[in-house]
Structure formats: structure tokens, C-alpha cells
Amino acid sequence: MIWNPNKECMSRDERAALQSKRLRLLVKYVYHNVPFYRNKMQTMDIRPDDIRTIEDITKLPFTTKQDLRDNYPFGLQAAPQSEIVRIHASSGTTGKATIVGYTRKDIGVWSESFSRCLAAFGVNRDDIFSVAYGYGLFTGGLGAHYGVENLGATVLPASTGNTEKHLRLISDLGVTGIACTPSYALYLADTMDKIGIRKEDLKLRVGAFGAEPWTEHMRQEIESRLGLKAYNIYGLSEITGPGVSYECEMQHGSHISEDHFFPELINPDTLEPVADGEVGELVFTTLSKEGMPLLRYRTKDLTTLDHTPCQCGRTNVRMGRILGRSDDMLIIRGINVFPSQIESVILSLKEVAPQYLIIVDRKGVLDTIKVQVELRPEYFVDDYPAMERQKKMLADKLRSVLSISAQVELLPPGSIERSDGKSKHVIDNRHIE
């Protein structure tokens, strides 16, 4: 089902007109309310009147995560505090937390965006939908929660943790839909095995998974182990939270709600636009935001864009899977390595579980990369040479994909730590002076 055909299926010209109008208003709004943007625009010698159509967006300055940190806590807020009804904060694991304030209208746009996702996944008012993203400062829990309520389905605010109790409720209440991270979905499946709940005991039919990169192999595993149809959902707190883009039934890219979140794709080095189909860094401008609107925010997420209309009837642009982070990219002996490449190899092998840990080190002057995987119980044999052959097979596959050699470590099931939220997949022990 299409939640808002007026906005999701409008012609490209109509949409460009709407985006142009919103951009003009946005630029005036931030120029007069956010000193950071006024200073930047004045330095670049741009005045609000110079921005007439959406095409003029390339004249505007970029915004980075560092700008958010430098202006912590309220420097980029455009609305007066009296209009702010909620604040979310990012995890801040790599530095100061970044905070985002929302006005009542911002919460409405966000709920609408999430409802579009749910409708595209086939969720309706008869569904009981469990939100198993963390509730709190993280946008996942409350973002999905408001979207489900806005759509009119029943929300079960499960949050993370308490996994066994959550599974009992899914079973007892006949929960039909769930939103969580893909790694938590697999953790649910592990817990089902542990406590003896079969997927046939559950009524789950649809899952909205996001907040961390995942692959087609992971989708297949989640679908077969939980007995549901798994859809991708994308978002980031700086822009709004989950619901920025969503898959439709075609599952051929994720539609961006570009009437609210205008995407550009750039080369992260040259900052020049990248053509459809080529990999680049995703950049968003929040066309309708009041609380903390951002111009050309560099997400660091690497993906592709496709502007061709979709068979589902929606005309809004589609983004591909997140192929990595421009700053997660590991440079190993001068070669660019994305953790997602390693993940795709691991997920393609029946011998190992989907959990893994990448450990990067420097021995003398040489970078080393070690990948820990869990050998599934049925492939364990009482034979060291045979075990070493399995290890070598995996190392050879990694080498052919990465074009550098990686050391593989085979571990028994359960050795690698599972997480409730975003999985930690890389440990970089290099201390480069």
C-alpha cells in the first residue's frame, strides 16, 4: 500500500517545484536564525535570494558531523527553545554526543515518513507491531513507535533487552511485525533456538530492519529463521531518525522521502556530484525541518542513487544498500577495505555463523588483518588438518575479494560477543603517530 500517493507518486516536475519552494524557505530560515549558516554563506558570498530552484542547492555549504560537535549543544538549532518538544542524542562513541531538537511539526513529518515505510511493507491497522529498537536518546525506538501509532497499528514498545520475555509476548499476543536492528533479529533467532520457540509458533510476517548495514545473505537468514519478510529501512538522527528511506515490495533499492529529505550523492574526495549507479557519499538537506535544519549534511554513508521510476508506482528516488562508511573504510597496506566486503564473504559460507570480528593490527611496519568467525557445530571435526583446511578455504575466499590476505581464526559457536544494538565488528589496534 502507498501511504501518501500525493507525495510518493508525484511527477518529477511537480516534486522539483515543491522541493524548490521548500529550499527557498529553508535557506531564508537558516540564514536568519542560525549564525553558523549565515556566517558560512556570507563567507561564500551567497545570499538567500541566490537560491531559486532545487538545482541551486550545489551553491550551498556542506555541513559535517564535526560542525554539529563544534556547535554543541544548541548552536545549529533554528527554532526557539519554546518550540522544541523533544531532544534526541547520538551515541557519541567517537566523541561528544550530537544532539537534535525537534518541533511538534518535525515529529509529525518524522511520524509521516515512518508510516510511509510501514505501509510499503504491507503493515496495516490490524497489525500488532513490536518496536525492538532501543527507546531513549537513540532515535530508533521512539521514531518507529510514533510511526506505528500514526499508521494506526498497535504498537508493542518492547525496546531491547529482556529478549526471552519479548519472545513470549510475540508468541502470546500474536505479534505480526517487528522493527529492530538486523543483528538483534538474529539474536532473537538464537534465543528462540535456546528457549525452544519455533518460527511456526509465531505470527510474525513482516520486519523493518535498519540502523546498521546488512547484506542480502543476512536478509535470507533472518527471513528463514524468523519466518517473515524482511525490509530495509534507513535513517539517521541528524536528519530525523529511522524513516528517511524504505524499501517497497519490489525490494530494488530504498525510496527516499525526498519531499522532506533531499539527497545528493558526492565523491567524498572532490565533493563533486556522482552519477546514478556510481558509488558516492550520501548528502541530505532537510527541506521541511524547523528544529535543527541542516544544509547538505554529509552522512559518510556510501551508496548509489537511482532516479528512474519504480514499478511499485512510487517516483521518489531510490538509494542502494549502504556499502560502507567513508570513514569506516580501513586502509590495510594501502588497500581500501570495507568491513561489508568481509561480511558478504562470511555470510555466503554455510560453514560459519554470521557473527564475526575484524581485528586490525600493525606488526612492525606491516598492517595485519585478522577475522574471527564461529564454525557451526556440524562442521567441527576431530581432525586438526581438516580444521586447518576449512580455515584456509575461508582465508582464500577473503583474499580473492579483498585482494590482500587476511588471517582467519576459527572459534566455537557463541565465542564472539552478540550485541543488542549496533554490532561492533571492527577493532583497529593500530596506533599511528
Place this chain on the structure above:
Amino acid sequence: MTIQQLSVFVENKSGAMLHILNLLKAEGIQLLAVNIADTVEYGIFRIICSEPSKAYNVLKDAKVSVTLTDVFAIELDDEVGELANVLEIFNKEGISITYLYSFLLNGKGIMIFRTIDNERTREVINLNHLKFITEPNLYTLV
């Protein structure tokens, strides 16, 4: 002619063997011999115990990677050179031994081993009248 050995896949970290042994202890399973070599990230913990099938199920239920392996057990007299004499026989027949360990039980040496060819190993044991141990008589020795 063979007895069952538990082969357990363990991570090379402190407490890994202890975890396995505690699971067996809780079920009252008695150990006769254990063996593990120093390796890199993992090891194969090999165990001869009372009630191997029960022990296997206990570990399986605890989500441990475990297999039951058929191994040969031969009784040796407690005399100088006995192990060398037995290996000499296998060597002459061209049978390679994949792994071997031994222990003493009631004054008798017990040699546990696996070879690349179970059929020929059986023949050699019979032809040379080696005193092989079967599961029931292993426990009567306890």
C-alpha cells in the same frame, strides 16, 4: 573393538576447559583421560569418560560443539618398551597414527589412538593378538 571418545571444540582462552569439565561434573560423569595440545586460537579437547553418549548429549544441550569419535584402546603391560613394541607392529604394517595418548589404570597402561585406516587397524590388532579394550570392559577396569 573401538571405544568412544568425546572431541570438543574449545576456544583457546582461560576457563574454556573448565566450563566443559563443570558441565560433565554436574551430571556425575567420570573422566578416565583427557588430552589437549597447545594451538593458536582453538583446540580439540579429547576426553575418555564413563557414559560417553550421555556426556555427548549434556554438552550438545549446552550448545557446545562436540562429536563422538571411535578410537582404539589397547592394554599394555607395565614394562619397559611396551609402547615401542606395539608401535613397531603398526609401523611395519604401514599404518600411520594420527594421534595417540596414554594413561595408567589399575597398574595397566592404556594406549588410546586413531589411525588413518580403521579396517586395517582392526586386522592388525587381531592378527597380533593385541589386548584391545571395549567399552564395557573399560569400565570394569575402573
